[in-house]
Amino acid sequence: MSVLRSFDPATGDLVWEGEAAGADAVSAALLRARRAFPGWAALPLEARVAVVERYRAALETRKEPMAQMIARETGKPLWEARGEVASMIGKVGLSIAAQAERAGEKRSDMPFGQAVLRHRPHGVMAVLGPFNFPGHLPNGHIVPALLAGNTVVFKPSEMTPATGAAMAECWEEALGDRPGVFQCIQGARATGEALVAGAIDGLLFTGSAGAGTHFRRIFADRPDVILALELGGNNPLVAWDAAEVEEAAAVVVQSAFITTGQRCSCARRLIVPDSAFGTALVEAVAALAGRVTIGAWDETPEPWIGPLISEAAADGARARVDALVARGARTIKPFSAVEGRSAAFVTPAVLDVTGLFVPDEEIFAPVLQVSRVPDFDAALDAANNTRFGLSAGLLSADDALWDRFLRECRAGVVNRNRPTTGAAGSMPFGGLGESGNHRPSAYYAADYCAYPVASFEAPDAAGNGAALAGKLRP
Structure with missing residues (x-):
């Protein structure tokens, strides 16, 4: 038996x-x-x-x-x-x-x-x-x-x-x-x-x-x-403009790190303009991610995220992160163990991979890869540069950019100014390509x-x- x-x-x-x-x-x-x-x-x-x-x-x-x-x-x-x-x-x-x-x-x-x-x-x-x-x-x-x-x-x-x-x-x-x-x-x-x-x-x-x-x-x-x-998916979130950087950062953190990154619709790639706004947003995301509460399911007060499903899952994600760093990724916020916890607990990570060739893979963990691009054409190209096509998102108040993103982005779930993980049960859910x-x-x-x-x-x-x-x- x-x-x-x-x-x-x-x-x-x-x-x-x-x-x-x-x-x-x-x-x-x-x-x-x-x-x-x-x-x-x-x-x-x-x-x-x-x-x-x-x-x-x-x-x-x-x-x-x-x-x-x-x-x-x-x-x-x-x-x-x-x-x-x-x-x-x-x-x-x-x-x-x-x-x-x-x-x-x-x-x-x-x-x-x-x-x-x-x-x-x-x-x-x-x-x-x-x-x-x-x-x-x-x-x-x-x-x-x-x-x-x-x-x-x-x-x-x-x-x-x-x-x-x-x-x-x-x-x-x-x-x-x-x-x-x-x-x-x-x-x-x-x-x-x-x-x-x-x-x-x-x-x-x-x-x-x-x-x-x-x-x-x-x-x-x-x-x-x-x-x-x-x-799954290697989902892009294009963050192009926002009246309040902190509000935009909250969308990014919820997109990338909810359920400890273990949602198929989590944002894996953050695409921002190579500008003062892009820099400010990435800094705000890293700061907010550092404030996320992590703990066991029955703790008081309740944490926002818990551990990964297993120690093996944490080890596998850590190996992927190490491989990205070895390729030249710059660590903005490290992927770390949580002191005093089981090895399944990890902290959210933010890595800058601008200009690097990185594998088109889904890292099923709280790991966000940042790419800075010169213009919106490049942002769309970067968003669609994946064999997956599950979810995608745009952070922008510009209706014309949204119309274009909605028309040209290849994904089954495409959200605006809301987390990529948001989906209504009264609508279809699924993707194309490898998703x-x-x-x-x-x-x-x-x-x-x-x-x-x-x-x-x-x-x-x-x-x-x-x-x-x-x-x-x-």
Whole structure:
């Protein structure tokens, strides 16, 4: 038996322990999901809506214990974990609305019949969850997938199995006696590989661009499997002007360092004019980053950020920073350990990489790279100089610059005078290039959870003979 464990990154204390599913257990789960699919898909939509609403109610009754579990297992502060649970609860209503709007039924009269648009579920969906938002992000796949009539086999990140297990309890309560409709299997890479290689009809994945590239390759010969990839980004934030430098610095710090830099939409690159404003902004960002409170999830007063997910993650980020410094990056604010804390705790870093060739990589940590450019043309070129395309932002009061940035910047989420991490659940969320595969999630998850079926139909065959009248040989 393979044992899986998760730990509080702030203390190293054990959070969860359980058995990792082997290949046979994964196959059995997929078989149960396959057998459950016809009955679940045949239910009226109203019945599936009732189930997800019971799931929402189960989350409501458990929201504080769920938030504490997420905070403890990820290290994120309790205020942020509570926000994550609130997003999970809110996702239900948004998904019901999206299902009706984007995957509902439409009819229009035509000569001799009706044109009817319907949507049908794919079948068995595999959902692989990330560690940074272990509840909210997989929830955004699971809820719309079940609403559409699919069955789901969910593997949480091996770093956050306790959160996945808590979600499974809520679904068990909501589903009642409907075995196989939703299943949670625990495990690390081998478990995920067995799930992906199994008899699935869709893979809904949130995670790294490297993993996304791997999935693109292995599913190239499986066109029957719907693939929805929500990946990372080397996101640019162009800070061009602001009436108040401190306000602009606050946007930058929130963009780059929230969740200890462990959001796929965090700003990784700050692009500023090579001017007095650019210099003043960078100095203000570094000063504000130095005042950020760092601590464990349950400390009072609550910190703004916690540790990285693990000591290994901190070591990996530190190696990336060291490599940038070796290339000539100038350290404005160092990437340091936090004295008296576990090695997973780090401080936000700011590096000036102006004029350097640096790898187009996502450093999943609080590391911001500054580039100074001579004009806005160069700023746009720098922003688009990436193989990713998830989020981007512009800090400017100039409407003309915003219009141009919005038109020319290649990203799926483009914000103005707000953090790059800001996104509404009532809108799509996703990117292009190495950031996704043009199947955005959030409100548009309904699109990849069902396929459209177009029909031309009539109650009987009357009238078809008239279409041939005069065109047949006697």
